[in-house]
Amino acid sequence: MPTSDRVVCTIEAGVAEVRLNRGDKHNGLDPAMFEAIVAAGETLRGDHSVRVVILCGDGPSFCAGLDFKAFISGGEAVREQLLAWKDGQIGNLAQRLAWVWTTVPVPVIAAVHGTCVGGGLQLALAADLRVIHPDSKLAVREIEYGMIPDMSISKTLSRLVRLDVAKELTFTGRDFSGQEAAQLGIATRLSQDPLATAREIAAQIATRSPEAVRAAKQLWDRAPALEDEAALRLETQLQLPLLGSRNQLEAVQARFMKREPKFVDPA
Template identity: 55%
Template sequence: MRIEISEGVADVRLNRADKRNALDPAMFAALVRAGERLKTEPGLRAVVLSGEGPDFCAGLDFAAFQAMRSGGRITADVDLPPATGPAKATGQRAAYVWTELPVPVIAAITGHALGGGLQVALGADIRIVAADAKLSVLEIKWGLIPDMTGTQVLPELVGRDVAKELTFTGRIVSGAEAVSLGLATRVADDPRAEALELARSIAGRSPDAVRAAKRLLDLPRDHEAGFAAEQREITALIGSPNQVEAVTASFEKRAPRFTDPT
């Protein structure tokens, strides 16, 4: 992660461009630690979250899917201080820490924001996207569910029916469609430049009023119960026969052969 702070605005970038900013143990840890650092940053007024290179974040690193074939989770190896909020699992913390920041967070999305990458973006307050960006709740491709707070956050943004359609199918939507669905806030030719301009505008407002507004607008539903339910479901799925088959078929470029539940 790269963090540059100027005049109350933190410019935060996922910095693994050669891997499309994919999520590996180091990236998970960096996301959490960056967010935790910014929670107490003096004089902070707003945050812009983006990715180095053409992509925001293409989701889990392929090594994670290889580990899942034997029931493993790469996040199990991430060393972090104990969680204090409702998000307990490492992946959940990597997304939810941006919601927990006391100041507005604006995600600038170009290229791919897939699976876990999209869930990180959902932790932001505002999402500015390129019209041709590609967003997807992609976990179903791998026989999984969104387990980084997505099942709880997504319905609040797009409605329950659209959230189900996106989650059940894993279809990729453009930035323009994402705005029409409520998944993103607005389209821009240069999302990062526009996000920085918006952040500077917010930074010029009363910080007390901005923080109070975020607290009120984020008054939560029972996230703790929902996040815990996510973890029960994902734990049962990882390494299960159908989940292994989903990954294997994808790597072998063939149609999966699933077994129906009994």
């Protein structure tokens, strides 16, 4: 597993937990953190034993965004490291920190507590689900520093809220709570203990047919952007390989026999 001093990864019973590991810095994003988070996503993307991923943060916050001191001290080299596009990749390193989680074929759950602003919010937005503490502090912070948010938010936040809401949060850079995040549609669920709730959701997902869960993620990631006929065709295309498959038959048998299913991991 891609465990480092910046990110700690564990896998248990099909659930991968990716913990940002700079709690003393509110998990501020320095260059090493960018590299470690992307490496974790790229590794888990190809791990067929993983059925669901949880993103969480050590210490008092999920992620307080960029560690500006680290970037100022790094100078032009750090700017090039983060913002340069490389052939064959979608996005630069800064964008891939968040975007890589949209490419993981299994559900990704962000467990958000404390501060979650700027790059931290954009990381959480890339997850499929967000479990957020009601008192968490969130913000699209970049405008306060004379910048725009540029870590894939144009594709992630726009899936969750109306365009005018995304603009207002971006133009003002204002703080909003987890409670408001739920009202806006950013929080999937509120919880006094986001990580415990995320683990409960993950454990339930991990008991479902892994191929069906992966297909369901593809369906909701792709279908909303398609025309009606194409969306309906996609449903059929994703369904046909499931029907009669080993895990689909196991799901049916377990359901009728009222026992826990025993699924095999995808090849």
